[in-house]
Amino acid sequence: MSATRVPGRRLGVVMVVALAAACGVLAAAWIRDRLRPRIEPRWEERQFVRLAPGPVGRADAPRETWLVPVNPTCPSCAERLRKVMRGARLERSRPRVVTLLVDSRRATALLAASALPGHEVVWDSAGIWRGRWGRRRYGEVLRFDWDGRWLAGHGPGGAVAADIPPRERR
Numbered sequence: 001m002s003a004t005r006v007p008g009r010r011l012g013v014v015m016v017v018a019l020a021a022a023c024g025v026l027a028a029a030w031i032r033d034r035l036r037p038r039i040e041p042r043w044e045e046r047q048f049v050r051l052a053p054g055p056v057g058r059a060d061a062p063r064e065t066w067l068v069p070v071n072p073t074c075p076s077c078a079e080r081l082r083k084v085m086r087g088a089r090l091e092r093s094r095p096r097v098v099t100l101l102v103d104s105r106r107a108t109a110l111l112a113a114s115a116l117p118g119h120e121v122v123w124d125s126a127g128i129w130r131g132r133w134g135r136r137r138y139g140e141v142l143r144f145d146w147d148g149r150w151l152a153g154h155g156p157g158g159a160v161a162a163d164i165p166p167r168e169r170r
């Protein structure tokens with residue numbers, strides 16, 4: 001009887017060791033990613049490929065730009081973008097909402113550009129959002145002033161104007 005249990009016990013030990021090794025590799029990759037130097041986000045249109053033009057000239061430029069990273073194949077990202085657009089219409093400052101297509105190939109980005117809302121749609125072909133800025137969450141709202149300086153970032157669950165009662169808005 002004990003002879004039949006030994007292979008099962010060995011298999012269990014191998015499985016535990018494999019699981020521990022996988023967790024160790026994942027933890028090391030996460031730590032390495034977090035320790036990598038990042039730069040503060042800055043809105044510079046020339047960094048991205050414009051897919052759908054925006055109606056902005058310097059005279060009518062909004063005080064703020066809201067950049068919303070979206071994976072074009074993600075339905076919840078598109079829903080979050082629609083919510084941000086509703087919120088932007090309620091803001092007194094009337095921010096420009098720029099849809100940033102991330103983690104996608106050019107063909108996918110081009111197809112999505114016409115279907116997604118936003119005052120303008122750009123594609124992150126160089127991986128700036130994830131690589132240089134170190135951002136990870138689709139649907140977050142990155143707020144920039146008129147000169148491209150980063151003001152704040154709000155996660156996908158963060159409040160936008162559509163979530164805030166009118167008397168509490170700025």
